[in-house]
Amino acid sequence: METMFDTAIIGGGPAGLSAALVLGRARKNVLVLDEGRPRNRVTGEIHGFLTRDGTRPAEFRRIAREQIAAYPSVRFMDDAAVEVTGTNGRFRIATAGGATIESKKLLFATGKKDLPLDIEGLSDIYGKSAFVCPYCDGWELRDKPLVFIAKGAGAMHFAKTITGWTSSRTLCTNGPDELTEEQREELKRHDVAVFDSPIRRIESVDGLVRQVVLEDGSAVPCAGIFFAPKLAAGSDLPRALGCDVTETGSVVVDGFGKTSVPGVYSAGDAATELYQAIMAASMGMLAAAGINGELLEEAWNGKG
Structure with a gap:
């Protein structure tokens, strides 16, 4: 894949999908990498999400992808990121399927993962x-x-x-x-x-x-x-790239999802301990706005 994307979003849950929608509407060239193993796959329904209360997680993702498909600058790849290198303006992502992706910005929407439940039953x-x-x-x-x-x-x-x-x-x-x-x-x-x-x-x-x-x-x-579940970071890639991470595995971000590494953002469960789908989607929207603003500023100043 030779395209240089404006943004690569690693993770296709509510945070990643929300960011993809916002960036797609902002006419940015976006790739969503989704390994298809969301933490909420064990639950029957999503609740507390206005207009989607009671929706099954798989149906939520299907509807989101269908709506995002209206924006041709957003592409999806069903694959997992295994390595990220590079710096702001040129990140390189290697996937489990053998693909290499280049992107100006990164958004980690990799969530958390449950550790084994140690109580019988x-x-x-x-x-x-x-x-x-x-x-x-x-x-x-x-x-x-x-x-x-x-x-x-x-x-x-x-x-x-x-x-x-x-x-x-x-x-x-x-x-x-x-x-x-x-x-x-x-x-x-x-x-x-x-x-x-x-x-x-x-x-x-x-x-x-x-x-x-x-x-x-x-x-x-x-x-x-x-x-109270025992959780771990959904991906070790933010830490490996140098992002500040809390003891509980959350990526440290500002109000617009910006991490301590230039050009790298995070949103959703990966960057909070308020584990609700609507919160993740909201954080994805804010991170997308932050990324878009940064891309526009760089282009304005001739650095894009």
């Missing part, structure tokens, strides 16, 4: 009756008995947040709770039962949780679970 219900975000999936579990799996400050956050959807909630800390006495008393005042025995397994039928079984023999019946 949790993977069977993940995306069906076990979720990580009450804002995304709390409505479907409203007024039902819920278990949330967390420790310490995270447990307190979950306890308060889940109250908006149900008053029947139980904390399973899967080991030492890491709570202060004051926090334990606070949970007790709000009728939140706390079990600190390690979880032996989660029992379910056809993806619907029935109960959480603990090592001490206790069983906690429930109709849904929320838990």
Whole structure:
């Protein structure tokens, strides 16, 4: 592929697709590299996204690609980036399929990836009756008995947040709770039962949780679970290129998605810990505006 693209977008989820749409409408020559393994593929529906509430993730991506196809300057390649070299104005991307792509700017929309779920039975219900975000999936579990799996400050956050959807909630800390006495008393005042025995397994039928079984023999019946996932960066390429990255794997960006490396941007779950599709799409739009502004400025000054 000999074309020098204005922007190469690595990642074809809501952030990458949103950026592609904005840049396509800005008449920029764009390539979207998409390996087709979005983190939200385990979920049945996207929620909280105006006009797309309840849409299946695969359908969301299909509609987005169909709309972006109206802009001929945007191309898609179903492939994965494995190496990125170069500097602002001339980046070179090598793909798993053996292609080499050159681009003036880069946008990493590579998201995060789930680390293996270390509780027996949790993977069977993940995306069906076990979720990580009450804002995304709390409505479907409203007024039902819920278990949330967390420790310490995270447990307190979950306890308060889940109250908006149900008053029947139980904390399973899967080991030492890491709570202060004051926090334990606070949970007790709000009728939140706390079990600190390690979880032996989660029992379910056809993806619907029935109960959480603990090592001490206790069983906690429930109709849904929320838990804090263990995540890693969706790609190591931003770090390898020199981008500043937080301890949790998020690429450090400014308000328009610009990283610490000139010409390199990031958006969506790759650059935030607010994991919602509408947030990712919004960040993709802002990054696209930042990239377009930079390209226009360079062209204006005869550097494009």
